[in-house]
Amino acid sequence: MTNPITHLKRATYYSIYLVILFLAILPSCKKGNKNPDYPIGSNENINTWILDSLKRYYYWNEQLPANPNLSSSPKDFFNSIRNSSDRFSYISIPNDPGTAVPSNRNFGFDYATVSDQNSAKVIGIIKVVLKDSPASRAGLKRGDYISKINGKTLTASNAQALQTEILNSDRFSLGLAELNNNTWTDTRTVELSKGVILDQREISKVIESDGKKIGYLYFLDFNGGLANSLTPVFSNFKAAGVSELILDLRYNAGGQVAEAAGICAMIAKNVSFDKPFITYRGNKNGGAKTESIGTAATFDGTVNFNTLLQQNLGLSRVYILSTAATASASEVMINNLKPFIQMILIGEKTRGKDEASFRIFDARIPKQVNWEMHPIVYKLFNANGSGGYSAGINPDIAINEMSILPLLQLGDPADPMVKAAIAAITGKAIKTSIAINNVVSERFRADHILMDSRAQSAQQSIVTTHRLR
Numbered sequence: 001m002t003n004p005i006t007h008l009k010r011a012t013y014y015s016i017y018l019v020i021l022f023l024a025i026l027p028s029c030k031k032g033n034k035n036p037d038y039p040i041g042s043n044e045n046i047n048t049w050i051l052d053s054l055k056r057y058y059y060w061n062e063q064l065p066a067n068p069n070l071s072s073s074p075k076d077f078f079n080s081i082r083n084s085s086d087r088f089s090y091i092s093i094p095n096d097p098g099t100a101v102p103s104n105r106n107f108g109f110d111y112a113t114v115s116d117q118n119s120a121k122v123i124g125i126i127k128v129v130l131k132d133s134p135a136s137r138a139g140l141k142r143g144d145y146i147s148k149i150n151g152k153t154l155t156a157s158n159a160q161a162l163q164t165e166i167l168n169s170d171r172f173s174l175g176l177a178e179l180n181n182n183t184w185t186d187t188r189t190v191e192l193s194k195g196v197i198l199d200q201r202e203i204s205k206v207i208e209s210d211g212k213k214i215g216y217l218y219f220l221d222f223n224g225g226l227a228n229s230l231t232p233v234f235s236n237f238k239a240a241g242v243s244e245l246i247l248d249l250r251y252n253a254g255g256q257v258a259e260a261a262g263i264c265a266m267i268a269k270n271v272s273f274d275k276p277f278i279t280y281r282g283n284k285n286g287g288a289k290t291e292s293i294g295t296a297a298t299f300d301g302t303v304n305f306n307t308l309l310q311q312n313l314g315l316s317r318v319y320i321l322s323t324a325a326t327a328s329a330s331e332v333m334i335n336n337l338k339p340f341i342q343m344i345l346i347g348e349k350t351r352g353k354d355e356a357s358f359r360i361f362d363a364r365i366p367k368q369v370n371w372e373m374h375p376i377v378y379k380l381f382n383a384n385g386s387g388g389y390s391a392g393i394n395p396d397i398a399i400n401e402m403s404i405l406p407l408l409q410l411g412d413p414a415d416p417m418v419k420a421a422i423a424a425i426t427g428k429a430i431k432t433s434i435a436i437n438n439v440v441s442e443r444f445r446a447d448h449i450l451m452d453s454r455a456q457s458a459q460q461s462i463v464t465t466h467r468l469r
Contacts, residue, residue: 040368044070047077049369050091053360059376060086061283074371075099085390088353089375099371102167106194108133109140110251110325113159114402121184122154123147123177125407128251130220133197138190140174143406147186148175170194199223203248203411204233206240207418210426213241215313216411216418218248222255222329227262228303234266234311242313246421247333248321248410250347250401254328257356261296262308264333268340269314273305276383278336280356286377317342319421322395327351332380334393339383344424345395347417352392354380397424 038045047070055061060083068081078091092099104110108130115122124146129135147154149162150172166172171193177186202219215237219226237245245267257278265271273294281288294305320334322345331350337343356378362369381387399420401407408415413422422428 038070043073043077046074046369046371047072049362050074050078050371050373051081053373054081054375056285057283057358057360057375057377058089059083059283059286059355059378061285078373086376088355089357089373091371091373093370094372104166105130105197107166107192108135108195108197111146112402113146113154113163115156116184118182119184122156122159123184124149124154124174125402125405127401127407128220128410130197130200134192134195138192140190142409145177145179145184145406146174147177147184148189149173151175202230202233204236205411206237206242207246207413207422209413209422210428212244212425214244214246214422214425215240215242216246216248218250218410220252222252222257222259224256224259224300225302226255226259227266227297227308230263230266231303231307231311234313238311238313243315244317244319244425245313245315246319246321246418248418249326249330249333250321250323250417251325252327252330253325253351254330254353256300257329257332258297258300258302260329260332260336261293262298262303264337264340265293265297265305265308266311267313267315267318268337269312269316271309271312271340275340278332278383279381279385279387280378281381282378290383315341317344319344319346319424321417321421322347322350322393323401324348324351324392328353331389331393335380335386335389336382338386344397344421345393346397346420346424347395347399347401349392349394350389352390354387354389356380 036044038048047068051064051068051070054064058064063083065081068077070077072080075091078089082089090101092101109126110128111124111126113122113124126135126140126142126144126146129140129142150165152158152162154162171191173189173191175186175189177184179185200220202217204215204217207214207216217230217233219230247267261277264277271293274292275294276290277293277296279288279290280286291299297303297308298305318337318341320343322330322334326334326347327350331353334343334345334350335354355376357374358377359372359374361372379387397420399417401415401417403416404414411418413419
């Protein structure tokens, strides 16, 4: 059987990206002669195109329904035939907001809602605010407390419904609050409207502790060209004599696999171009393919592999920070570094996206279908053949980042996750022992997080060019 991946590489419109893990652009499947000649633009015509494409490329193609209802709307049709275990495939019309996957990222912030164990009050905690976003321009910052959304007080019963209001809105309001002398007080209300948010800059620093120089690096997405843009950071780490690295992926929901491979190439010792890095396994049409770290890192043509090797830190271990929002390419880094070096995961269990998707569009001239699909096509494995983490990757050291409130700035050595990593590096015990499975604050318990918008976004949305989740 001809390897379908080789066939895809010969296709006119072929290029690969990671859609939270891996995006490939390829021509659509064409409608076979056995199908009725439905009018162009009709639901039946569009849905036949969808079904034909999925029958060839979809990971669960053999489990598609035999005679689905072709008359429903394309989005409803696509969702109705998705496999029950498929959390990430989606369909939309480019540049049509009405079909896009909604997300808090369009407003420039993410938050979690938690229960206050002292007062039975539910409060929202802003975890991250993007630079040059509607949220940052409104003065919001990491650690701010939310008491109301659209004028409605947050409760355990309405937290999810109010998050849905945000996702379905172009504009909404947040009521902020402060905690003084054990009492919650409303402070001000801010109005937020959707905006275009460009790629975010990384946060990096060198932390010195007990004679060790520890590099700290946080970035939000695995954007195209990220590895190349981070070469000065790794160069600075190398010049500073960094011997340990903390990689903060707690809010990173993915991006391009090439960038994950490129960053791995600047971290691990004994890296060479030909060392196996990742295996893609598809249905019987898709087959399987293993790529070396050099091939994967240079696939998008944004960096020279020798440039990466020049910045290589030669580390034998790395500490990665994670939450339930850590997904896709972030999980590729976690899983695929393991055959190279020791990987210590600190924080919470990851999201569990061990899959890759194609972008499939209608390449006919003239185009008949405006919809584009992003179906799961591959399962992903590391060089040792290990994968299967759809339930998430469990941390080696379990830490709740909200064990200290208000939230500290990212990279602060007193941040509980960073603090746990430093303690593991230096061999020093911390007050909230890193050996326990649940680190909690007295006020907000880890098991009382009601809703996390970033984890929800990691499940429901796909990384786009500008990473607007």
